[in-house]
Amino acid sequence: MTGCLIESMARYIGQTVTIFTKSGGLSGNGFTGVLAGICDGCVKLITDIGAPPACVRGNKLLCQV
Numbered sequence: 001m002t003g004c005l006i007e008s009m010a011r012y013i014g015q016t017v018t019i020f021t022k023s024g025g026l027s028g029n030g031f032t033g034v035l036a037g038i039c040d041g042c043v044k045l046i047t048d049i050g051a052p053p054a055c056v057r058g059n060k061l062l063c064q065v
Contacts (some may be wrong), residue, residue: 013038
């Protein structure tokens, strides 16, 4: 990636973006997620957030221990 592209994309870190790739199959439709980071040749995109824990520590009303 060129420095100009990296600088341009860095402005969108923390925002939801769609990145289209030049490829076939499902990846040719693009990827949507939160831009977590970018460096030379690598883009980190969060596409799914895991569920919160079922029992939050210290919450005695929800947790029967």
